Amino acid sequence: MAQQALPEVTVQEKRQPAHELQTSQPATSASHVNVPVLDLPASVSGVSSQQIEERADYSVSDAVTRTVGLSASGAPGNGGLSFSSRGFNGVNSIGVAEDGITLGVAAGTINYPGDSWGYERIEVLRGPASLMYGSGTMGATLNAIRKQPSRERSSEVLLGAGGNGKVYSGIGTTGALGETVSYRIDAYGERSDGERDLGKSSSGKLMSALRWTPRSDVTVDLSADISRQKPERYFGSPVVDGQIVKELRHKNYNVLDAIDEFKDQRFRAKAQWQASDALTLRNEIYHFKSDRHWRNIEGYDYNPSTAQVDRYDYLEISHDVQQTGNRMGLDLKAGAHQIAMGWDISNAKFSNMSNSPYTGESTVSAFQPQNGYWDSPDAFLPRMSSSIRQNALYLEDAWKINEQWLLMAGLRRDWYDFSRTDIQTGAGFDKPLNGTSWRLGLTHKxxxxxxxxxxxxxxxxxxxxxxxxAQSQSGFSLSKGRQVEVGYKQQLADGRGEWTVAAYRIVKDDIITRDPERPSLSVQGGQQSSRGLELTGLVHASKALRFEGNLSYVDAQFDRLLEGSKGINRAGNRPSNVPRVTANLWGHYRTGPWQASLGVRYVGDRYADNANTTRLPSYVVTDAALSWDVNPRTTLRLVGRNLTNRIYATAAQSSTQWLLGRGRSVELSALMRF
Structure with missing residues (x-):
């Protein structure tokens, strides 16, 4: 019997990457149209929930500062979400959004979202982001993208504990309710005794969402969230001649009844109708509310000769911020064009109480302080109320010229109508502010x-x-900036990795300076600029070994700036809290159910002031994690932070007082999925 020839069979290995490539993600945070990051003519990257879990970065600040070029300058007084990127620093240049919506910044404070639980990704769009988010986004904008309801039932539970009395827990669950409704609930809470006196902190939140899909082309989403944060009541440690006093790193000179508390409520309703394959209509209405209260002694000067600390700046301040808005959008596909247009409108109100002028002084022992209780000579009174009405129109187009070329253009116009009233005197003023922003980019594949x-x-x-x-600033307009950027993005074959590089130059005009002829007078006319290079990479060296890393260099300076009543020239100086170099590197090795991870973070030196007289030293922090998949549903993780117990400063409260980073700590957690 003759043998029958068998058909030829070709076997190909298809390697599944342990982590989805960032350049394959949709550019949700960087564009109104639907293009992947690989095609976008801009720099955007982030961290996924999977990366957050394996690094145990459950604070937003820890998570996003693993990304390229972003360093933290958060403090209790600014809400903890202040960052530096591309030569710009602070909440008035680095925006923070959740699902594309930002809360108006009041008195230099952003505090939400504080933790990363319940978010699928946290992305960072670098460079001017006014096209997407409006004013206050020159250096970068981070956008926390929520996990969405699913009809497939699933749950996850996180339990963790560590040194200094730290405990935390999270729960997330989603599933179907009937034939057309699905839900998602995420809750998270943590508390700690802290590593220094008066170090107790706590936070908790509840995020809830419902999704109704009455038809395949209609989706309605409702969400309601509440959050309460009580950060550590710590405003820095004494510094002498630019050196940290190590013996005082665990001391706290605040009062025993100090207050640092943020309460947030957020409600949203969003409807989307896909009228056809070419047309989608969206509308979203929302209401945000944030209540904040501080009561602290925030200034400390250490005298080594007397071993005493002089305390000053007795501050009690409260904020009531409310913002209601509506976002309407239209997405259209027309041949080779993807077009997005929309109208955003919002109304924000802010009221402030304080004990200005914040006098009061006291002296305590540096090594055995008797902290005492709050006692201010200044009355805590309503001081001001303000409101701002914003209208914004935007238009964006992605034109796919052919398979190799993509041209993207976007235009946005913002109108702000501001009103302020001094509650004590009744005086007030109105102020219109307008800004136009645009982006033009070309990608070649x-x-x-x-x-x-x-x-x-x-x-x-x-x-x-x-x-x-303020009244003294009523004559000022918005500062304007422009950026030129070039970059390259590449994915490695078989999903083995990716790398990106971006080079940029940003110039920002009309910053506040002093009149050269009358230095006592503040005017617009200053300028600052930055140029830099950013490099990111991910590589699966083998089935067991994976590396992730990034490196950023920025040369930032004031081109024109006069400061102080004498008009001292700061031209050529580096802006405060801006490091030249930052870098992150993670290595992960997996064998069977075990994974060992080692991470290194480097932040270069920074200046505490624009005069560049006080320098915060550079630092390297090393973290590690050991994970064991007990079974497909349960992972135990042992985490060590700051393994070398490095003493370092994250930001300067003043030239004599720096905020210190966390010391060495160990945590054990369990993550269960079912």
Whole structure:
């Protein structure tokens, strides 16, 4: 019997990457149209929930500062979400959004979202982001993207504990309710005794969402969230001659009944109708409310000769911020064009109470302080109320010229109508502010896995927080900036990794300076600029070994700036809290159910002031994690932070007082999925 020839069979290995490539993600935070990050003529990257879990970065600040070029300058007084990026620092240049919506910044404070639980990704769009988010986004904007309801039932539970009495827990669950409704609930809470005196902190939140899909082309989403944060009541440690006093690192000179508390409520309703394959209509209405209260002694000067600390700046302040808005959008596909247009409108109100002028002084022992209780000579009274009405129109187009070329253009116009009243005197003023921003970018795809781009964009920042403009600033307009950026993005074959590089230059005009002829007078006319290079990479060296890393260099300076009543020239100086170099590197090795991870973070030196007289030293922090998959549903994780117990400063409260980073700590957690 003759043998029958068998057909030829070709076997190919298809390697599944342990982590989805960032350049394959949709550019949700960087564009109104639907393009992947690989095609976008701009720099955007982030951290996924999976990366957050394996690094145990459950605070937003810890998570996002693993991304390229972003360093933290958060403090209790600014809400803890202040960052530096591309040569710009602070909440009036680095925006914070949740699902694309920002809360108006009042008195230099952003505090939400504080933790990363319940978010699928946290992304960072670098450079001017006014096209997407309006004013106050010159250096970057981070956007926390929520996990969405699913009809497939699933749950996850996180339990963790560590040194200094730290405990935390989280729960997330989703599933179907009937034939057309699905839900998602995420809750998280943590508390700690802290590593220094008066170090207790706590936080908790509840995020809830319902999704109704009455038809395949209609989706209605409702969400309601509440959050309460009580950060550590710590405003820094004494510094002598630019050196940290190590013996005082665990001391706290605040009062025993100090207050640092933030309460937030957020409600949203969003409807989307896909009228056809070419047309989608969206509308979203929301209401945010934030209540904040501080009561602290915030200034400390240490005298080594007497071993005493002089305390000053007795501050009690409260904020009531409310914002209601509506976002309407239309997405249209027309041949080779993807077009997005929309109208955003919001109304924000801010009221402030304080004990200004914040006098009061006391002296305590540096090594055995008798902290005492709050006692201020200044009355705590309503001081001001303000409101701002914003209208914004935007238009964006992605034109796919052919398989190799993509041209993207966007235009946005913002109108702000501001009003302020001094409650004690009844005096007030109104102020209109307008800003136009645009972005033009061109991407060339060399292949399905690589692309190069060039873009130019503009943006605008307020000279101070938009909800806190003072009478003395009523004559100022928005500061304007422009950026030129080029970059290259490439994915490695078989999903083995990716790398990106971006080079940029940003110039920001009309910053506040002094009149050269009358230095006592503040005017617009200053300028600052930055140029830099950012490099990111991910590589699966083998089935067991994976590396992730990034490196950023920025040369930032004031081109024109006079400061102080004498008009001292700061031209050539580096802006405060801006490091030249930052870097992150993670290595992960997996064998069977075990994974060992080692991470290193480097932040270069920074200046505490624009005069560049006080320098915060650079630092390296090493973290590690050991994970054991007990079974497919349960992972135990042992985490060590700051393994070398490095003493370092994250930000300067003043030239004699720095905020210190966390010391060495160990945590054990369990993550269960079912």
């Amino acid at each position: 060399f292949s399905a896995l690589s692309s190069a781009y060039v873009q130019t964009s503009t943006g605008h920042d307020p000279v101070t927080s938009l909800l806190s403009i």
